[in-house]
Amino acid sequence: MPPTLGALLRTPRLRLRLLTGEERLDRRVGWVAVSELTDPTPYLAGGELVLTTGVRWTDSVPDHRDYVRRLADRRVAGLGFGVGVVLEETPRPLREAAAEFGVPLVEVARETPFIAVGKEVSRLLAKEEYEGLTRAFAAQRELTRAALAGAPSIIDRLARDLHAWVLLLGGDGAVTHAAPAAARRHADVVAAELPRLRQAGVRASASVETGGQRVSVQPLATGRRARGYLAVGAGGPLGSDERTLVNAAVSLLSLELERGGRGPSVHAGEGVVVALLAGALDPLHEGAAPLREALPSEPVVVGVGAAAGAGHPPAGVLVAEHEGRALLLAEAATPGAVIRDVLDGPIGVSGPSGYADLDTALAEAERARAAALEGEGGVVRVGDLPGGLLGMAETPVGARMAKDLLRPLSDQRTGAELLASLRAYLASAGRWDAAAEALGVHRHTLRYRMTRIRDLLPGDLDDPDYRAELWIALRVRGVE
Template sequence: MVGVPLAWLMHRQDLRLTLLAGRGGLERDVVWAHSIELADPAPWLTGGELVLTTGLRLPSDTGACTDYVTRLTKAGVAALGFGVGLSHEQVPEALVGAAEEAGLPLVEVPLPTPFVAVTKVVMERLAQQQYEGVVQASRIQPRMTRAALRGGAQAVVRELAVSTRTSVVFLDHDSRVRAAHPPHGAASGATVLAGLGSAEQTSAAVSSSQDGVTAVHQVRVGPRVHGRLVVAAERALTPVDHLLLGHAASLVALEAEKPLRLRDEQNRVNGLFLRLLLDGTVGASLARDHLTEAGFPVRDGIRVLALRGGSPRQCLQALGDELAERGLPLFGRVHAACAAVLLPAGHAATAQTAMDGARARLRSSTWAGLSAVHDLTDGPAALTEALNAASVAQARGGQAVVPFESLAGQLLAATPQTRKILATLAETQLAPLAAHDTAHGTHLLPTLRAFLEHHGQWEAASTALGVHRHTLRSRIERVRVLLGADLDSAHVRAELLLASSAWQEPGGSDRTG
């Protein structure tokens, strides 16, 4: 906090002040001059004041004076000013002795000097210091800006440290030292945050200890945090110090944003190109040239990764950060409330690791599907596969990326929309068989499924069921009668096979085993 040095106040000849005790405290700063005549003024004090009194309610005995000084000392006052000529012709000797014993500066204010004159001098000096601080900051800020243009974050950190006579460290979002001045301050900068756990969640924090003061300021632009600036000093930091710290944090943030803004613009252009690719409106040759120039490997083809859940745009941003760390550009767009991202064919494993990292950044539930490998001309097909696989991933509720290739023979039953249709079909077509099995202890339903899964081949189906083929024929004939279905028709058999794949017991288990 800015204050007026008591020594400076004592040198004001127009006030004619006399120091009677506590000479060792002349370097104390007075933050306010407060006239108060209470016997116990401590509850109304915050520390750093020059308390002015005529001793109106102060007894002259030693015990009372000692108690009065003790209360002022505990309140943290800077000094005591005693006006003589009214309640007391001179400052009580007991008060002088108590002040000297406590180390509290005691100043005699003569009768011709009104208390308001002392208060006015302090107020004017405080205002002057604030103006000087603003002028000082206005001279330093352009230097810091020029330093940012010339030397980036390191130059800004150096200028801040030199201008404030402090040690400054810039830590990135992983608490790694990116710049420091003086250089030896980097070692302590990484550990000084131990006592400032809240600094990571707040924009600024200050901590005091016996070793000095530490201030932390976030380096951020909007929601994007680039790190923190840490200032360490052996003294209390002034408002000018905090003003310059904030300015330096803004300059470092702008420096860190430069490549990200360029990347954001490139991602926007890439997203427009991906829209054309997935719509099938861009030729393979042009697509290959554009992807190659962007640093996207296309030799073995492409895949599409689709994400469901959360904000699609936030998903794209998180995936973009993950891919950038792996040296891959982001080609992404929002489609049907999903985030669609282009991946090289040989980076199937990247899909899972990138998704894990993106989920950690998003802190929300997301599900992902990965298309099969396609040529550049098959963008629409790749997008459809990825979206279908993502729907299956959401239905399963797991964290693993679902590859479209793994869904062979499962996609219709796994997708919620089609499964609902199949469940209705199953209930309509297979309910008569289930009812007959329950009533007569037969096994017509599993027999039909085995027959269908073995493409109507009697030998293979009877072997799978462990029954004679004549038994199988007898059961299938019974099925024909109950369902009224032509099992010689391939279309009928296909429909019944799909229905059996979705047939569920009332409790939720698969009735077909």
């Protein structure tokens, strides 16, 4: 949630003074908008703290009542007036209008730059986001721990963390667990949505209302078949942290249904594999032995393909389709023939990895697949590609970035000459004589070219980070 107006007023260094709206200090401030327009509302989204000095206000122009009414209609968080710039005090008509329309009015001292207020809101937003992520990860850990006791424990924990009611339904729509038990009375409303969900497919979800509450219904999918459904009812829309927790529960429940059915040698639900690769599921948790039993043994490899193939994954292989591609998680010893059978190409495969490094393995698989797309297709393993940081840059994406970085030089009539000069200069660590000798030109000629290069490039050649980027770009472009 964004910071409140009250939190800003309690920041001493800002020297903010509340003039009206004491009963509205709990209003959330989504951003700070500085505007001297007589009508800034076309440029506001709602929830902003609007700051102005009234620089365009003259004795004959401002209609304070109309100005504040527009802000109230846009549902701003508040209005801040900077004194000591144009006016020495906040105009009384502005105070009266703010009180009439319920817009909190804050006086900003001359010593407080508006940018300081904006920075404080940005800091509080970042702090709130960090705390939200911390809460979300802690809740996910507890949810994973609950999974060790089975699906009912997941449902109970989810209901407790969301302060909502939760239903777990089987593939036939029958309620298998409810938290709290009274949530079963919503089962008929949820069951009425299931035929539409079945028709829409396992990636669809539904949202309905019952008893003044919003209910989200999601399938628990194993491959292309829903083995159950999760329904969550709350008094209002779920926040991003809460939605993340629901997605983690979907992943855990999908895995639980998979283990309780045909075991791990089937297509995993999309949420399971994606949650593993995103770090939402932690199979290395201190008590997560049952979770690990359903997963491929370490070391594992990650694969990325165009789509899931027709072949049935053997034991030790999990496959899911996600965002127009297929993801594979398999034991490192899995033969290439098996990977080609369960994924459609072009296919990229990472090197052996532990569960703690799945994010790196996914990046490796993406890089290998990019090489497969550029080449003849088939299966490309990351071990077959050039190594090191330079190897990671030698991908289609890296080539495009290199081209963009060097474009100011290559677009010139003498582009080849400038690129060669830059490469020689960087290769010789800026030693003029050595670089000029390598090019076969006089050092004054090289100095002239380097002056032009400095003028054309947007970055600073004395910055080691920028020089490193240029060097890698030159290597990727194959400039000699």
